[in-house]
Amino acid sequence: MLNRFMSRPALQKWLQTLMADHQVVAPVRVEGLVLFRPVKGPEEVALDYRNTTMSPKEWFFPLSEAIFSYRREDNKVILEPKEAPQEVVLFGIRPCDARGLAVLDKPFLQAPADGLYAQRRERATLVGLACREAGPTCFCDSMGGGPGDASHVDVLLTEVKEGYIVKAVTTKGAKLLTSAQVQEGETEEPVLAGLRPVKSRGIVEAMRRQFDSDYWGKVADRCIHCNLCAFVCPTCYCFDIRDFPVGERIERVRSWDSCQSPAFTRIAGGYERRPSKGERMRQRFAHKLLYFPGQWEGVLHCVGCGRCVTACPVNIDIREVIEDVNALPERAATASAAEKGGDGRA
């Protein structure tokens, strides 16, 4: 099959060229972790990683940022918007994470769009790297993606022995590739990562059926209600907003939040909508596997990157949850058992 090929030295040269007139964000090794960081030279870029510790979500929807600031001047309130983001090349994104961005687009780009997110998405070109090897908890192909899925990147590179097979997916990607040394040829397409399938078929209906199951309280028993699963997740998008005085100005800061945090639904007066561990646990999985697909034409709010599975300190494994829920008997529970199951309040 006719395809295009870029040698390893040509990739290094291309990266160098890109770095001259773009901000390039790529996987970098930092103290034993692999993280997306801005890079200045091609030698900083890690190419032999399965996936990054944190998902590339943080470059579009940062962990914490001032979204605008305001100050008072002559009895008027002056709003100061955030500076427009730079053009960015996000190099080395995995197909699951690119799909994660497409999932995030749904809530963030729906009118009225989130301005900062929209600008960052518009000014970013995604250079994807197909997965030759799967991580031990990868399951992208059970969630609608795949190790060579080019659907959500601008360019897809697939590593072969001497270099990379190059696919320009969008016009933006083709434009980026004009500075690359690419040859036409018939490079043999390699075998991509093999993945252990997760029985996810019918999960949306099963989630609806098991809404009141005591299963949620049981899984929640061992949950310690940290925010790790949501923070490593490429699709979780909950946040909190507060104002911070900085000298004469006030900055409005937005930071990631998570439904697993005990204070997440606490409102004025101290009322908590989800006081029990089981309700909080159900919220996480129901958002991913029931509410989100219900709102967005069946799209699951999980891309199978497996990060939450490895990051969870107590081994709450979404693959296991999906299979358990699918296997639960039809009428497993009495009403509101999620509140009663397991340990209850925490």
Place this chain on the structure above:
Amino acid sequence: MKDYAEKIQAHARELLAAGKVDCVIGYETGSDGVNARPAFVYRAEDVGRLTFDDTCTHDLVTYLRNRKGKATAVVVKPCDARAVNLLLLEHQLQREQVVVIGLVCPGIKERAWGQKGEALLGKCQVCAMHNPPIYDFLVGQPIAEEPSPDQRYAPVAALAEKSPEERLAFWQAQQERCIRCYACRQTCPGCYCTECFADRLDPQWLGIRVDAPANGMWHTIRAFHLAGRCIGCDECQRVCIMGIPLSLLNRKLEQKVDDAFKFRPGQDAQTPPPLATFNPGENLGVDGGHGC
């Protein structure tokens, strides 16, 4: 350690069947088929899930705070047993409501997904307490203890050798990585405040902004709140996916308290904690010299 699972199961079965507890918190094999995870067993017929081996990293005592007023049995390693003592001393547990299944512990291994770890955890390499200081049932043959205080504080001493500028740079680099997921707090048996200072809105001590200075404040205040209380299970460091060496902070403060008061938390549930005790005229013995 081979017969541990069998013995834990026997105790659990008896306790549940007799209605002495309504839950046994122990370990079961996790979803990777190799490493252990916490398990909650409510029925005598389910005790077969319980296991124990050198992958049982978690400090299960942290779950007892969810079970106030309910009789519970908990499987503890010696370091976790110190957390039981800490919580008893601080009136967070009622002795008669907790059944402690204490294990003699030869050490726990580093975790890797789907694989048996090889190296002992850092805390286990310098462990000086292989026998649980509190238990109702003991599993295993007590091991002769070999105290090794110098080794325990070696990483702290190595860091203290560096210049203040180097130490500042070291900690700043760590703080820049922190994502403030609060897994360190959530897993900690000693972090049980109903409302953590970090979550408080009025007054707002910390707030939601995540950056290196705020993260530094978070870790520093948390470490100070654990001074003379941290029992050294190192779970905060284990759960940190950003690889922040939190045990360095905790060990430093542990050493300070040890030097000044000859006190290590969790040894028993009676000795008054020095930082919650005031003796007129006492020499605090704080030299103010080495930073962390």
